[in-house]
Amino acid sequence: MSLLSLDGVSRVYATRRGMFGRPVAVRAVDHVSLAVEAGRTLGIVGESGCGKSTTGRVALGIERPSEGSVLFEGAVMPAPGTPEWRRMRARLQLVYQDPLGAMDRRLTVATQIAEPLAIHGIGDASERRDRVAALLRDVGLRADLAARHPHELSGGQRQRAVLARALATDPALLVCDEPVSALDVSIQAQVINMLTDLQEARGIAMLFISHDLKVVRQVSHQVAVMYLGRIVEQGDPEAIFADPLHPYSRALVSAIPVPGPRRIARVVLTGDPPNPADRPSGCAFHPRCPVAVAVCAMTTPTLRPAADGRLVACHLVDGVAGTA
Amino acid sequence: MLRFIALRVGRALLTIVLVVTFAFIVLRLSGDPAMMIMSPDAPPEALAAFRQAWGLDAPIWLQYLKYFGAILQGELGQSMRDGRPAIQLVAERIPATLTLTLPALALKVGLGIPAGIYAALHRNSMTDRVVMTFAVAGFTVPSFVLGLILVLIFAVQLGWLPSGGAESWRSIILPVIAMGLGGAGALARFTRSAMLEVLGQPYIRTASAKGVPWGAVVRGHALPNAAIPTVTVVGFMVGSLMAGAVVVESVFSWPGVGRLMVVAVANRDLAVVQCVLLLVSATMVTSNLIVDVMYGVLDPRLRGQAPAGGGH
Amino acid sequence: MADEAGIVAAPPRRRARVPAGVMLAIAWLVVILAIALLADVVRPYGITAMDLRARLQPPIGFGGTWAHALGTDELGRDVLSRLIESIRISLQIAFGATIIAAVFGTTMGFLAAHFRGWVEQCVLMLIDFQASMPFLILALSVLAFFGNSLVLFVCLMGLYGWERHARISRGLAIAANAQGYAAAVRQLGARPMRIYLGHVLPNIASTLIVAATLSFPEVVLLESGLSFLGLGVQPPMTSLGNMVGYGREYITRAPWIMLAPSVVIVLTTLSVSILGDWLRDRLDPTLT
Numbered sequence: 001m002s003l004l005s006l007d008g009v010s011r012v013y014a015t016r017r018g019m020f021g022r023p024v025a026v027r028a029v030d031h032v033s034l035a036v037e038a039g040r041t042l043g044i045v046g047e048s049g050c051g052k053s054t055t056g057r058v059a060l061g062i063e064r065p066s067e068g069s070v071l072f073e074g075a076v077m078p079a080p081g082t083p084e085w086r087r088m089r090a091r092l093q094l095v096y097q098d099p100l101g102a103m104d105r106r107l108t109v110a111t112q113i114a115e116p117l118a119i120h121g122i123g124d125a126s127e128r129r130d131r132v133a134a135l136l137r138d139v140g141l142r143a144d145l146a147a148r149h150p151h152e153l154s155g156g157q158r159q160r161a162v163l164a165r166a167l168a169t170d171p172a173l174l175v176c177d178e179p180v181s182a183l184d185v186s187i188q189a190q191v192i193n194m195l196t197d198l199q200e201a202r203g204i205a206m207l208f209i210s211h212d213l214k215v216v217r218q219v220s221h222q223v224a225v226m227y228l229g230r231i232v233e234q235g236d237p238e239a240i241f242a243d244p245l246h247p248y249s250r251a252l253v254s255a256i257p258v259p260g261p262r263r264i265a266r267v268v269l270t271g272d273p274p275n276p277a278d279r280p281s282g283c284a285f286h287p288r289c290p291v292a293v294a295v296c297a298m299t300t301p302t303l304r305p306a307a308d309g310r311l312v313a314c315h316l317v318d319g320v321a322g323t324a
Numbered sequence: 325m326l327r328f329i330a331l332r333v334g335r336a337l338l339t340i341v342l343v344v345t346f347a348f349i350v351l352r353l354s355g356d357p358a359m360m361i362m363s364p365d366a367p368p369e370a371l372a373a374f375r376q377a378w379g380l381d382a383p384i385w386l387q388y389l390k391y392f393g394a395i396l397q398g399e400l401g402q403s404m405r406d407g408r409p410a411i412q413l414v415a416e417r418i419p420a421t422l423t424l425t426l427p428a429l430a431l432k433v434g435l436g437i438p439a440g441i442y443a444a445l446h447r448n449s450m451t452d453r454v455v456m457t458f459a460v461a462g463f464t465v466p467s468f469v470l471g472l473i474l475v476l477i478f479a480v481q482l483g484w485l486p487s488g489g490a491e492s493w494r495s496i497i498l499p500v501i502a503m504g505l506g507g508a509g510a511l512a513r514f515t516r517s518a519m520l521e522v523l524g525q526p527y528i529r530t531a532s533a534k535g536v537p538w539g540a541v542v543r544g545h546a547l548p549n550a551a552i553p554t555v556t557v558v559g560f561m562v563g564s565l566m567a568g569a570v571v572v573e574s575v576f577s578w579p580g581v582g583r584l585m586v587v588a589v590a591n592r593d594l595a596v597v598q599c600v601l602l603l604v605s606a607t608m609v610t611s612n613l614i615v616d617v618m619y620g621v622l623d624p625r626l627r628g629q630a631p632a633g634g635g636h
Numbered sequence: 637m638a639d640e641a642g643i644v645a646a647p648p649r650r651r652a653r654v655p656a657g658v659m660l661a662i663a664w665l666v667v668i669l670a671i672a673l674l675a676d677v678v679r680p681y682g683i684t685a686m687d688l689r690a691r692l693q694p695p696i697g698f699g700g701t702w703a704h705a706l707g708t709d710e711l712g713r714d715v716l717s718r719l720i721e722s723i724r725i726s727l728q729i730a731f732g733a734t735i736i737a738a739v740f741g742t743t744m745g746f747l748a749a750h751f752r753g754w755v756e757q758c759v760l761m762l763i764d765f766q767a768s769m770p771f772l773i774l775a776l777s778v779l780a781f782f783g784n785s786l787v788l789f790v791c792l793m794g795l796y797g798w799e800r801h802a803r804i805s806r807g808l809a810i811a812a813n814a815q816g817y818a819a820a821v822r823q824l825g826a827r828p829m830r831i832y833l834g835h836v837l838p839n840i841a842s843t844l845i846v847a848a849t850l851s852f853p854e855v856v857l858l859e860s861g862l863s864f865l866g867l868g869v870q871p872p873m874t875s876l877g878n879m880v881g882y883g884r885e886y887i888t889r890a891p892w893i894m895l896a897p898s899v900v901i902v903l904t905t906l907s908v909s910i911l912g913d914w915l916r917d918r919l920d921p922t923l924t
Contacts, residue, residue: 060823062823086825086826086827087825088825089823089824089825090825093823093824094820094823096820101816101817102816102817102819102820103817103820104817104821104835104839105817105839106838106839115821115824115826116824116825119824119825119826119830120825165824335764338761339764339765339768342761342765343765343769346765346774347777350777350778350781350782460906460909460910461902461906464853464902464905464906464909465902466857466860466861466901466902466905467861468860468861468864468877468880469880469898469901469902472880472884472887472894472898473898475887476887476891476894476895480887480888480891563768563770564770566773567770567772567773568770570772570773570776570865571772571861571864571865574864574865575884585773585776586776586865586867588780589776589777589779589780589867590866590867592780592781592783593780594780594781597776597777597780597781598777600773601773601774601777604769604770604773605769605773608768608769608770609768612768
């Protein structure tokens with residue numbers, strides 16, 4: 001049984017287009033099914049606006065899915081704000097993109113790391129102090145830094161502090177939403193290594209959301225590529241990076257700068273990034289797809305297993321195109 | 325744009341309905357008007373007759389509807405002391421109040437805005453400090469204190485101007501100054517900070533760096549942008565044309581709506597109080613509505629948004 | 637796991653230089669507060685004590701004696717004593733009203749920010765209503781209908797300016813909720829009370845305090861205006877506005893009766909405004 005499973009989850013927002021427009025339903029997430037196994041990492045990758053952050057929030061239960069279900073440790077995710085949902089927070093946590101915004105600038109880092117323990121009533125004062133000290137060691141933060149305020153730390157130190165706070169209650173799942181995007185590249189590497197070390201040491205499962213393929217490749221055991229709210233390819237990271245099947249994955253992977261001659265020719269996408277309020281018919285990618293055919297504009301492809309066990313949503317890969 | 329205006333008008337009407345409801349609730353909550361007016365030991369038949377005459381014996385929701393209906397028809401009741409229709413009493417006095425408030429408004433705008441602009445353009449100069457000191461004095465000195473001091477100096481000690489009443493053109497001078505100076509001070513301060521904020525914006529520096537003469541930068545960029553928040557404040561002042569006179573009219577025994585209101589409150593003449601309340605709120609709401617619409621015209625960024633306060 | 641090189645040092649605390657004007661303002665306010673608190677001790681005479689042989693005596697420097705340092709009124713009552721008592725009453729009313737407005741306004745703002753939906757719309761409507769009506773007229777109406785008890789009066793004054801606090805607290809609470817520390821703490825599993833009282837409120841307290849210093853002088857002016865008109869604090873109690881109203885009758889013969897409270901009103905509102913401006917410049921320049 002998976003630790004976390006999303007089954008056919010959609011998240012639809014009602015917005016108005018312009019001042020005089022009719023209400024329009026925006027499908028931020030469209031029939032997404034995925035599973036995170038205990039102690040393993042699922043990476044979600046895609047461009048801005050593809051729905052990956054929303055997926056993360058639905059996975060955590062911060063937002064309710066409009067369709068489909070979310071199961072955590074076998075039980076249905078309770079509605080946000082209810083006491084059961086609050087209790088469950090000890091088991092799954094979120095690591096933020098902006099660590100400065102996620103912390104209260106008035107309180108010291110140590111106080112904030114101890115706060116989950118206070119909220120869930122874990123341990124007494126001295127036990128909490130010990131726990132905070134242990135957490136600081138685990139994330140590599142010096143004890144004297146913890147007595148400072150968030151704005152007095154560097155970006156990397158802040159992210160470690162946020163991580164320490166997330167780990168305080170010993171959760172089973174961490175959802176990381178662009179955790180290293182705001183950091184310098186050298187610091188990114190350190191934080192990523194720390195995450196993988198922590199996963200090995202504590203057996204934490206992770207849902208790692210990022211637009212940066214290189215980072216996702218490093219930490220994930222499984223990768224899902226999202227486009228406009230749908231998963232278009234899912235499978236082993238190395239396989240996807242070595243030989244992307246979906247045209248969009250191909251474009252993404254080809255854009256990764258590599259020294260020396262390229263293995264995959266650079267694919268440049270034409271057209272504008274998509275507008276979720278104005279979805280193209282059929283396959284959402286077809287207006288920009290370099291190899292689209294007629295059927296792509298008519299039917300939406302579903303995720304089907306490809307040759308090596310990967311899941312791909314593309315008519316061409318399915319071999320349907322031949323009959324168009 | 326149409327939707328923008330429609331939303332604003334809707335809100336204005338809603339506010340007026342709220343005011344009417346407020347008046348009604350307060351009126352009924354405050355006890356039995358019959359006993360208040362006639363006296364607690366009037367004979368029961370007299371009380372009953374009074375209640376009947378004033379429609380106070382019907383169930384409360386019916387009273388509310390009748391009340392609302394009456395107001396829509398302009399039937400605002402009769403002054404309980406005078407016997408004449410309240411609306412007539414109030415209407416008679418509107419011109420007198422306007423004689424004070426319109427010149428005061430002109431004073432506020434004519435003195436306050438240029439002073440504020442000048443102070444902003446010559447920031448931290450001696451003039452700026454002087455203007456700001458006067459401005460602060462202007463709004464920390466309450467209008468009745470200012471009025472009394474003016475009377476003390478100009479009427480009592482110097483004898484140049486009358487201390488009250490409304491006989492000659494000279495009677496207007498002191499009340500108008502008392503009303504206008506405070507508002508001029510507040511407006512100067514506000515205009516100055518609005519201008520300073522605009523002048524600190526990058527696009528002003530860019531315009532100046534492009535070689536545009538400073539005067540043109542101010543006229544073409546700074547002033548129009550600073551006008552936007554200033555318009556709201558001026559709009560508020562216009563809206564309180566009626567209200568602002570209350571205290572000053574009492575100081576100078578000026579026969580206007582403000583004085584009428586004070587006397588009516590002291591005498592618990594509820595019909596008149598109600599009438600003035602509705603008049604003032606109608607003025608305020610209309611003025612706010614005009615300001616809101618002008619805002620939309622002046623500031624293109626606002627045209628797509630919900631009314632202020634609803635979106636942020 | 638090594639720490640990064642280039643550790644950011646804790647920034648030094650800034651030394652504050654308080655301008656002279658603000659110092660004066662604070663000094664005056666301290667004096668006024670002391671008078672208000674120690675009124676019974678400091679006051680030379682009772683406020684109704686009449687000295688009929690010493691009626692309409694001018695203050696020191698204009699022909700008066702030290703027995704009545706600020707002169708007397710028509711009934712021989714000592715102006716200084718009445719002034720001291722008036723300061724106390726006016727300040728009590730102003731403080732009480734400001735606190736009521738702040739608590740009520742902040743609570744409404746938090747309710748609107750937390751529940752959103754129709755609760756928020758209701759609160760916004762009330763805020764708009766309050767902000768678009770000149771408070772004086774509303775207050776007069778309520779006084780007309782309800783009469784004149786002191787408790788009612790303080791509550792009425794307490795309704796002044798609540799919308800300012802409500803707007804501020806709602807805006808800041810929404811901002812905190814959307815992104816940032818409040819959302820993060822909620823994500824940790826905290827209950828709403830803990831979030832609002834433990835995190836949001838301390839963070840916005842400085843802004844609220846500045847807003848309170850803006851409305852405090854306005855309440856003083858409002859109360860004195862109403863008392864001046866005879867509709868606020870009623871005799872035998874005396875307030876600053878009350879005294880001015882009373883002194884108006886004697887403006888030709890005994891202007892000091894009216895001038896003493898007027899000066900106190902002006903200096904007090906001026907001092908609080910100066911202090912508030914300075915606090916705002918230091919704490920939150922975005923507040924208008």
